[in-house]
Amino acid sequence: MALLKVSNLCKTYYKGENKIYALRNINFDVEEGEFVSIVGKSGSGKSTLLNLLGGMDTSAEGSVCVEGVNILTMSEKQLARYRKFTIGMIFQSFNLIPTRTAIDNVKLPLIFSNYPRRLRETRACELLYNMGLYNRAMHYPSELSGGEAQRVAIARALANKPKIILADEPTGNLDTATSAEIISLLQMFNKKHHITIIMVTHDKETAGRVSHKTVLLSDGEIIKISTNPNP
Amino acid sequence: MNLSDIATLALYNLRRNTMRTILTSLGVAVGIGSLAAMISFAQGITGNISRSMENNDIFTGLTATSRSFDLDAPGSRSTILSQDKPEVPLNDSVIDGIRSWSEVAIAFPVVSKPAMVMLAGRSVQASVKAVPMEMGGYPPFANISRGRFFSDAEEARVIVSRQLLQQMRIRVEGDDENITSGNGTLVLPVDSVIGKDLTIITRVFDPTKLDMIKSRNGELPLRNEETAIQIAGIIDNGALSSGVFNGSDVFIPSDAINYVPCIDVRSIYDIMDGKTDRTAKYGYVHIRVKEHNNLKAVKYRLEEMGLQVFSVGDKLDDIENIFLMLDSIFAAVGVIALLVSVLGIVNTLIMAIYERRKEIGIMKSLGATQWQIKMIFYLEAAIIGLVGGVCGVVGGKLASQAASSFANTQIGKIIGCNLEFFDFSWTLALMAVLFSVIISVAASVYPANRAAGIDPLDALRRE
Numbered sequence: 001m002a003l004l005k006v007s008n009l010c011k012t013y014y015k016g017e018n019k020i021y022a023l024r025n026i027n028f029d030v031e032e033g034e035f036v037s038i039v040g041k042s043g044s045g046k047s048t049l050l051n052l053l054g055g056m057d058t059s060a061e062g063s064v065c066v067e068g069v070n071i072l073t074m075s076e077k078q079l080a081r082y083r084k085f086t087i088g089m090i091f092q093s094f095n096l097i098p099t100r101t102a103i104d105n106v107k108l109p110l111i112f113s114n115y116p117r118r119l120r121e122t123r124a125c126e127l128l129y130n131m132g133l134y135n136r137a138m139h140y141p142s143e144l145s146g147g148e149a150q151r152v153a154i155a156r157a158l159a160n161k162p163k164i165i166l167a168d169e170p171t172g173n174l175d176t177a178t179s180a181e182i183i184s185l186l187q188m189f190n191k192k193h194h195i196t197i198i199m200v201t202h203d204k205e206t207a208g209r210v211s212h213k214t215v216l217l218s219d220g221e222i223i224k225i226s227t228n229p230n231p
Numbered sequence: 232m233n234l235s236d237i238a239t240l241a242l243y244n245l246r247r248n249t250m251r252t253i254l255t256s257l258g259v260a261v262g263i264g265s266l267a268a269m270i271s272f273a274q275g276i277t278g279n280i281s282r283s284m285e286n287n288d289i290f291t292g293l294t295a296t297s298r299s300f301d302l303d304a305p306g307s308r309s310t311i312l313s314q315d316k317p318e319v320p321l322n323d324s325v326i327d328g329i330r331s332w333s334e335v336a337i338a339f340p341v342v343s344k345p346a347m348v349m350l351a352g353r354s355v356q357a358s359v360k361a362v363p364m365e366m367g368g369y370p371p372f373a374n375i376s377r378g379r380f381f382s383d384a385e386e387a388r389v390i391v392s393r394q395l396l397q398q399m400r401i402r403v404e405g406d407d408e409n410i411t412s413g414n415g416t417l418v419l420p421v422d423s424v425i426g427k428d429l430t431i432i433t434r435v436f437d438p439t440k441l442d443m444i445k446s447r448n449g450e451l452p453l454r455n456e457e458t459a460i461q462i463a464g465i466i467d468n469g470a471l472s473s474g475v476f477n478g479s480d481v482f483i484p485s486d487a488i489n490y491v492p493c494i495d496v497r498s499i500y501d502i503m504d505g506k507t508d509r510t511a512k513y514g515y516v517h518i519r520v521k522e523h524n525n526l527k528a529v530k531y532r533l534e535e536m537g538l539q540v541f542s543v544g545d546k547l548d549d550i551e552n553i554f555l556m557l558d559s560i561f562a563a564v565g566v567i568a569l570l571v572s573v574l575g576i577v578n579t580l581i582m583a584i585y586e587r588r589k590e591i592g593i594m595k596s597l598g599a600t601q602w603q604i605k606m607i608f609y610l611e612a613a614i615i616g617l618v619g620g621v622c623g624v625v626g627g628k629l630a631s632q633a634a635s636s637f638a639n640t641q642i643g644k645i646i647g648c649n650l651e652f653f654d655f656s657w658t659l660a661l662m663a664v665l666f667s668v669i670i671s672v673a674a675s676v677y678p679a680n681r682a683a684g685i686d687p688l689d690a691l692r693r694e
Contacts, residue, residue: 056596056688076601084598095593095691099247109597111236156597 001068002029003163003196004053009062011048011220022048023060023220030213032163033194035187035231037207040217046200047168049217053198054089054166055079066164084113087164088157092172094149096141102152103128103137109159127155131185147178154185158195165189167199171206183210187231232603241610244583252615255579259619259667262572264627266565267655267663271631273561274654277554284543284550290523293542294341295533296515297321319537322512329518332532334525339363339485340513344493348391348481349430350462351417353399357480359389359431361488369519371466371476377403378425378464384486388463389429395480396424396465403465428459429481433493456492572619573674576612580678583611584685591682592690601683608679609672616671620664627663628655 009026012019023045030036038046051057052064055071058079063070071082083089088109096105106124115123128137131151141149150170157165167186171179187210190197201207207214210231216224245252284290297319319325321340329338342361347354366372367380372390381388396403401417403424433456440452460483476482483491516538520529526542533540543550584591591604631653639649 051688054596056691080595080598080600082598083596089596091691095589095596097590097593108594111232111240112594112597112599112603114232117233117236160598 003032003034003067004030004198005063005065006049006053007063007065009049009052009060009064011045011052011057011060021220023052026062026220026222028213028215028222028225030164030196030198032196033190034212035190035197035210036199036213036215037211038198038200038215038217039202039204039207041202044217045220046217048220050166050168050198050200053164054087055082056089084109085160086162087166088160088162090150090153090157090165090167090170092169094141094146094153094173096149096152096156098141101138101140102133102144102148105141105152106156106159109156113160115160123159124155127158128152131155145178146174147181150174150178150182151185154182154189158189162195164196164198167197169200169202171201171203179206186210232599232606237603237606237610238614240607241614244587244607245611245614248583248586251579251582255575256615256619256622258572258575259569259616259671260572260622260626262565262569263620263623263663263667264630265568265623266562266666267624267627267659268631268634268653269561269565270558270663271627271653271655271659273558274656274659275635275650275652277557278654279650279652281554289543291336291521291526292517292519293526293530293533293540294515294517295321295538295540297538320512321514321516321538325536326513326516329516329533332529334520334522334529335518336521337363337365337369337517337519339365339517341515341517342485342488342513344433344488344491346481346491346493347432348395349432350391350396350399350427351401351419351423353401353417354430354432355395355398357395357431359433359481359483359488359491359493360476361485362390362476362482363485372482374467375464376467377421378462381463381484384484386463386484387460387487387490388484389431389460390464390466390482391424391429391462392466392480398480425462425464427462429462431458431460431481431491432456433458433491435492436494453494458491460490569670573670576615576671576674577678579615580608580612580675581681583608584678584682587682588685588690591685592687595685595687596691604683604685605679608675608682612671612675612679613668616668617664619671620667623667624660624663628660631655 006026006028009023010021011023012021014020026049038049040046048057052060052072055074058072058074060072062072064072066082066086071079074082096102097108100108103121103124106127107120110120110123125134125137128134131154133148133151133155136144136148136152141152144152150173154165154170165186170186171182174182183206186197186199189195199207199211204214204216208226208228212228212231214224214226214228215222216226326338326340329335340361344359346357346359348357348359362372362381364381364384372380375390376393378390380390393406399417400415401419401424404418404420434453435456437452437454440454466482518529518533520526530540530542594604632655635652638652642650
């Protein structure tokens with residue numbers, strides 16, 4: 001059984017009296033341990049799709065089944081649990097809390113998941129160490145470079161050992177070299193720890209290179225799903 | 232997320248905007264301080280009145296008279312006395328009978344004599360009242376502030392009220408200077424009052440002047456008689472502000488009252504009314520029941536005997552209602568102040584939602600539940616309430632102490648003793664802090680619900 005199965009997913013909204021399809025009849029599967037990229041131009045519905053996969057938005061038709069459970073019909077409490085334990089989210093603009101240090105940002109999901117208090121510090125330090133940011137633990141986001149901030153965001157996303165990482169244009173705000181660094185970091189976690197990665201990007205070339213599966217979206221519809229058995 | 236995590240997050244959020252937190256807490260402090268001060272003032276006033284009533288047998292005491300007053304017929308003495316009821320003679324045998332009732336603790340005739348009293352060369356008008364020895368175990372005589380109660384029923388000693396000394400402008404060393412001070416105040420050591428003679432000047436019948444009545448020149452056949460009696464103790468005025476001993480300044484054992492000769496005014500009236508077969512010895516009898524519950528039964532039995540009974544104690548429910556109303560009025564004033572501070576909390580938390588909208592969105596994207604978000608806001612409000620409550624209670628206590636001191640410097644001189652105008656108990660302080668926390672959390676319900684309801688997607692989109 002696929003880890004994640006999207007079936008007949010449609011997302012609509014109204015502009016005046018006109019019904020607009022943000023997503024139309026989306027169908028695809030994601031297997032455990034896969035690196036999947038969703039590519040397309042701006043406004044193609046990539047981020048809308050990712051938000052539906054992340055349970056941030058549930059107002060859509062069709063289904064998004066994760067481990068056999070449709071997250072579109074989950075209660076608020078079930079969604080919170082899903083976001084806490086099943087997925088980790090990475091954003092283009094990092095979304096770190098500016099008034100908290102790097103280590104505090106990483107510890108935040110551990111607080112919500114009731115991770116033992118005495119082990120939180122160790123877990124957060126371990127994650128930052130793996131990201132090469134051990135010496136930046138007590139720095140605030142404003143004191144970090146874009147690449148460092150995104151690595152803190154990745155550490156935070158990994159804190160509760162999720163099965164899936166959802167990355168919304170994680171390199172969108174970064175220079176080429178730092179982008180490559182972030183992508184290879186995600187690849188490393190995918191290969192080494194078998195974490196499923198679903199990444200939204202406009203960079204078709206990178207997506208094709210690093211992903212097992214690339215879903216090409218245009219005007220809310222899938223126009224092509226290409227695969228790469230050896231990314 | 233356990234309580235300590237929530238507390239850590241809440242404290243962190245409050246520290247982020249220290250000035251706003253301080254100002255909001257200050258608002259709560261003012262509200263709680265006002266409320267606590269108002270309630271303590273109402274309790275203080277109520278307590279003073281209640282204590283005074285308790286000390287003066289208001290709740291357990293009643294006074295009965297053989298004379299039936301017709302209150303609907305004001306005017307001369309003859310109309311005040313109701314003619315349609317036979318007068319019950321109040322004499323020793325009747326009083327002994329009342330004493331034997333199981334509900335009665337003490338029963339004694341009310342005997343007082345008007346006099347002029349002198350001490351250390353200063354004199355004032357006073358009323359000398361007989362006190363039975365049994366009263367030594369009851370307020371107000373159970374706690375004599377200086378000296379002692381009578382040791383013997385026939386002991387020729389008096390207890391004087393502090394008010395009497397105040398009227399003479401005499402202050403005993405060690406007494407509150409606020410009560411008696413200023414020019415002409417005579418400060419005496421305790422042993423210059425206790426153990427010294429009080430000269431009691433009374434008017435007595437002078438048979439040598441009987442011709443004066445016949446000549447109708449307006450002068451009564453009376454002369455002054457001086458009696459010197461040693462002072463045994465001094466009693467505080469506060470305890471004498473109401474009740475059967477109200478208006479009296481000099482107290483003497485019942486069996487020793489005859490040491491003070493005085494014309495019995497009632498006898499003159501009796502002579503004038505043509506009554507020669509007088510069997511009533513006393514005008515009034517005061518009865519103290521063992522329990523407040525006995526009051527109605529004893530009152531009923533006395534009325535059955537044909538006595539007119541006066542008692543405030545059976546109006547206790549009405550008195551309590553008045554006290555409740557007093558408390559409510561003061562509490563209402565405090566609550567208004569508190570409501571203003573509650574609006575401050577609501578405002579602070581709503582501002583916090585606007586400022587932390589994105590942060591809340593991030594938290595929700597990381598798996599925070601609506602309940603966890605609410606709890607953070609509830610605890611922030613609770614901390615504001617706790618800090619504000621504690622500061623309010625401390626401030627209220629200090630302000631009430633200052634106000635009480637000031638009031639005593641002004642009113643103490645008039646009433647002759649210091650009063651506790653504010654009853655700021657530990658219970659009140661704890662209740663005020665608890666109330667502050669509860670009301671603050673209640674004020675945070677709406678902001679917390681708004682925060683918990685934030686759509687994470689919407690919050691994260693807003694940069």
